[in-house]
Amino acid sequence: MMAVVTTGNGGYDKLSYQQVPTPTPGPGEVLLRVLAAGVNNTEINTRLGWYSASVKSDTRASADAFDDSAENAADAEDGGWNGATPFPLIQGTDCCGEVVALGAPGEEGANASVTADLLGKRVLVRACMRTRGFDHWDSVWMASDFDGAFAQFVKVPASEVFPVDCDWSDEELATIPCAYGTAENMLHRAGVSAGDRVLVTGASGGVGSAVVQLAKRRGAHVTAVAGSAKHEAIRALGADRLLDRDDDLLASLGESSIDVAVDNVAGKGFGGVLEVLDRGGRYVSSGAIAGPVVELDMRKLYLKDVRLIGSTAWDEPIFPDLIGYIERGEIRPLLARTFPLAQIVEAQQAFLEKQHVGNFVLLPPPLD
Structure with a gap:
């Protein structure tokens, strides 16, 4: 199959579009034909080793620091989600795919999820996998800890594929997993409910635009921060108030104005x-x-009794709830642009320009 293999930490020269063996599903796994794969900050950050404590700059500055013509980056021991990234790696966290082969059923628990009725189903993959169950924080991420969807095929645990019945295109479905899963998880962790006054920074990005939609779905009053050229698009998602990125929040909103x-x-x-x-x-x-x-x-933290909440590992209801929102028509995709998989460098370069609203999606080549 054709795939984009990330060979190590560094610049765009670390992205190699090449032929690799098609994976074979093992016990408890299924093989997906990748129909479409989303582009996210996390793939760029992982390639750059941005998660390392030694990195202090933003993603764009880190990307600009690499000279693509030189081998100028050592592998970062703490540069991935769970430490060192297992290069060479096929990235691609967002996957809309079709189940085309089944591994053995396995023994118990998640491994028993391989069932014949999955064959031929169009599915989304829950990229954040809680390996010891939702009572523990341990998690692995597709495309950060094992091969992902920047390929014609990918194998994943059967317990992490979710059939979805809707009229969305493959490209539209591929905008959902990482951005909307991350957004819904934050709203869930923060306990957002009807009437809450919610401030969303970076509201035009994949996660930010998802937060706007999902917060409005919960009945919140949403103030969104984005470049003024993108305000109409964000307003169409339901934002109640728009601020520019350069606006002074305190002067614009007033103290104690946000929940x-x-x-x-x-x-x-x-x-x-x-x-x-x-x-x-x-x-x-x-x-x-x-x-x-x-x-x-x-x-400002203790005198105001503020709660700081980190959000990475997705909680149990997040992905099943998202599937329900899609099937009931409660959210809509924001597909900004598509690229052939072979043009991943152009896609990531355009992504970092931040001129778009929503998500970019890569399309694998047709099968021979």
């Missing part, structure tokens, strides 16, 4: 987000696209 801040931007704007949180407010994050190192005034 929940969903902030995947961080960087120098972190302090302003805390300023507008109400007493007992909740700050939740699953990323830091403007930079991972922030300045925290501890007085």
Whole structure:
């Protein structure tokens, strides 16, 4: 099969479009023909080794620091989700696929999920897999810990595939798993409910635009922060108020005006987000696209009884709930653009320009 193999930490020269063996599903696994695969920050961050504690800059600055013509990056021992990334690796966290082969049923538990009725089904893959169950924090991620969907085929545990019955295109479905799973997990962790005043930074990105939709679905009042050129698109998703990225949050919103801040931007704007949180407010994050190192005034944390909530491993109801939202027509996809899989470099370069609203998707070549 054809696949994009990431050979190590570094620049775009680490992305090799090549022929590799088609995987064979083992006990408890299924083989998917990849129909479409989404593009996310996480693939770029993993290739750059951005999750390493030694990295202080934002993703774009880290990407610009690499000279693609040189071997100038050593593998980062803590650069992936769970330590060192197992290069060479096929990335691709978002997968819409068709089940084309079944492994042996396995013995018990998740391994028993291989059933004949899965064959031929169009499915989404739950990329975050809680390996010891939802009572433990242990997790592995497709495309960070084992091969993912930037290929014509991928094998995954049968327990992590979810058939979906809807009229969306393959490309539209591929926008969902990582962005919407991450967004829904943050809202779930923060306990967002009807009437909550929610601030969403980075609202035009894949996760941010998903947060806007999903928060409105819960009945929240949403203030979204994005570049002014993207305001109409974000308003169409249901945002009640729009602010520009350069606006002063405190001057625009006032102190104690927000119940929940969903902030995947961080960087120098972190302090302003805390300023507008109400007493007992909740700050939740699953990323830091403007930079991972922030300045925290501890007085704003403890005097306001603020709760800081990290969100990475998805909780049990997240993915089944998303499938239900899709099938009931409660959310809609935001497909910004598609690229052939072979054009992954062009896709990631355009992704980092942040001129789009929603998600980019890669399409594998047709089968011979």
